[in-house]
Amino acid sequence: MRRNRDTQPGWAEVTPKALFLNRREIIAGALAATVAGPAAARIAAAPSPYSTDAAPNTLEEITSYNNFYEFGWDKGDPKAHAGALTTDPWSVEIGGLVEKPGSYDLADVLKTAPPEERIYRFRCVEAWAMVIPWIGFPLAALLNRVGVQPGAKYVAFETLLRPSEMPGQRGPGIDWPYVEGLRLDEAMHPLTILASGLYGEELPKQNGAPLRLVVPWKYGFKSIKSLVKITLTDREPRTTWNDLQPREYGFYANVNPAVDHPRWSQATERRIGAGLFAARQQTLPFNGYGDQVASLYAGMDLRANY
Numbered sequence: 186m187r188r189n190r191d192t193q194p195g196w197a198e199v200t201p202k203a204l205f206l207n208r209r210e211i212i213a214g215a216l217a218a219t220v221a222g223p224a225a226a227r228i229a230a231a232p233s234p235y236s237t238d239a240a241p242n243t244l245e246e247i248t249s250y251n252n253f254y255e256f257g258w259d260k261g262d263p264k265a266h267a268g269a270l271t272t273d274p275w276s277v278e279i280g281g282l283v284e285k286p287g288s289y290d291l292a293d294v295l296k297t298a299p300p301e302e303r304i305y306r307f308r309c310v311e312a313w314a315m316v317i318p319w320i321g322f323p324l325a326a327l328l329n330r331v332g333v334q335p336g337a338k339y340v341a342f343e344t345l346l347r348p349s350e351m352p353g354q355r356g357p358g359i360d361w362p363y364v365e366g367l368r369l370d371e372a373m374h375p376l377t378i379l380a381s382g383l384y385g386e387e388l389p390k391q392n393g394a395p396l397r398l399v400v401p402w403k404y405g406f407k408s409i410k411s412l413v414k415i416t417l418t419d420r421e422p423r424t425t426w427n428d429l430q431p432r433e434y435g436f437y438a439n440v441n442p443a444v445d446h447p448r449w450s451q452a453t454e455r456r457i458g459a460g461l462f463a464a465r466q467q468t469l470p471f472n473g474y475g476d477q478v479a480s481l482y483a484g485m486d487l488r489a490n491y
């Protein structure tokens with residue numbers, strides 16, 4: 186999965202040049218405001234070695250085909266309704282089994298580590314896939330900063346609860362707020378990031394502004410959006426989709442072509458933007474990140490722990 190910068194096109198090459206140059210200035214400005222100066226622009230322009238060499242989806246595709254049920258159940262609802270979400274001020278409450286619990290202002294959270302561009306494959310449990318050029322930093326950096334206590338084994342995450350701005354939270358279906366969780370070693374893995382941007386810009390609201398989790402080897406529902414709470418715990422946290430349909434959505438949710446969803450096959454996936462008549466592509470174990478993460482699950486029955 187290592188990117189070869191000499192031969193593979195990056196997003197700069199697949200984005201119209203004027204837009205790209207414009208975004209470079211936005212990166213330099215926006216990120217420099219929250220992070221130490223010149224490093225921000227350099228890092229945003231230089232993809233991380235963790236990036237895939239696959240060509241990213243367009244910004245239009247990434248921002249108009251979304252799952253964000255707080256804003257409705259259709260793929261176009263987040264784009265239509267998330268604009269009204271107030272993302273400033275924003276803070277993240279970090280607690281549970283940590284040395285330095287507290288409410289951390291977003292700007293402070295973003296100072297934890299320099300932003301990196303991570304071009305990741307993204308696979309929804311509904312069997313569609315994209316490639317997304319995130320801007321983010323490792324969750325491990327934040328967890329190390331707040332100090333994980335020895336008894337901690339899991340990390341629980343929570344999305345904002347604000348029905349006045351999130352129309353989906355005024356309707357039935359989900360027991361709001363949306364919650365997710367990871368085992369501590371998954372949370373500490375270098376591929377696991379907190380994203381605050383994509384395509385070199387601030388994170389669009391429909392993609393989970395101002396801060397969301399991205400876990401590229403798991404089905405998309407693990408990558409919880411608009412984070413307001415992170416809690417270190419000693420037991421497996423409850424998760425929204427597992428609560429709703431435990432037979433269909435497990436805690437682990439590792440991308441796995443060999444374990445079908447009860448209602449559809451996971452062997453292949455539809456690449457968004459590939460066109461109506463394009464062939465489906467093979468689903469890769471751990472979404473293509475097996476070399477880096479399979480060892481986390483050594484000895485585990487991945488069929489039982491779906």
Ligand SMILES: Nc1nc2c(c(=O)[nH]1)N[C@H]1C(S)=C(S)[C@@H](COP(=O)(O)O)O[C@H]1N2
Pocket residue numbers: 247250251252253254255308309310344363391392393404405406407408409410411
């Ligand atoms: N809070 C919250 N986070 C969420 C969701 C959601 O509905 N609410 N949907 C999940 C699902 S099912 C997917 S596939 C991804 C979609 O991310 P994207 O719209 O940025 O592609 O977000 C995940 N995170």
Ligand SMILES: [Mo]
Pocket residue numbers: 252308309310311404405406
């Ligand atoms: Mo999803």
